[in-house]
Each structure stands twice: as C-alpha cells, then as structure tokens.
Amino acid sequence: MNAKLTKIEQETIIIFNELEQTAEVYTHNARLRRQLADVRETHPDEVTLKKADDACVTYTLPKAWVKVRPKRKATEAQLAAAHNALLSAKSRRGGGETQAQ
Numbered sequence: 001m002n003a004k005l006t007k008i009e010q011e012t013i014i015i016f017n018e019l020e021q022t023a024e025v026y027t028h029n030a031r032l033r034r035q036l037a038d039v040r041e042t043h044p045d046e047v048t049l050k051k052a053d054d055a056c057v058t059y060t061l062p063k064a065w066v067k068v069r070p071k072r073k074a075t076e077a078q079l080a081a082a083h084n085a086l087l088s089a090k091s092r093r094g095g096g097e098t099q100a101q
Helices: 030-042 076-092
Strands: 012-015 022-027 048-052 057-062
Touching: 022 030, 030 048, 030 057
Parallel strands: none
Antiparallel strands: 012 022, 022 057, 048 057
C-alpha cells in the first residue's frame, strides 16, 4: 500500500462463519501483528500467514481461539488488600511510606 493510512483506517478485522472451524484476522495493529507472529512460531500447523506487507497482515487460526475477555473488576476489598501489600513490600525494601491519593 503506497499511501499512509490514518489511525482510523488502520483496522483490525476478525472474520469467521458458522460452518468453518477457522477465523481470519486482518490487522494493522503492531502489538497484535507481533503476537500473531509469535503464535505462528509455536503453532505452525494451526496458524497460517495468508498475506503480509509493511502495513498489515492476514492470518488464519482456529476459531475457538477467538475470545472476548473484559478486564476483571476488582472489588474495594481487593483494591485495599493490593494497596496494603504494596505498602508492606515498600516498607520491607526501605521505600518508606507513600502519600494517600
């Protein structure tokens, strides 16, 4: 592709259907491109690079690998416990007290 795409044009598209067991991933996202390349290295029989250029890649992979995972929401108790653990670790290392925000 000769023209540089704008950020909004740099898409990631995941396509699959109900019949086939594979999904196709087309992406401009650098992090996802690296992740897909790494997965292809470890699973060459399951991940296929269909097309690549300087700007984007297209891979096929098992449809079962496509997941939607929302971020885990920590409860107030979990946040407080994590904060206390951090303060404890800092005090053991001599980091001193941190100011409350």
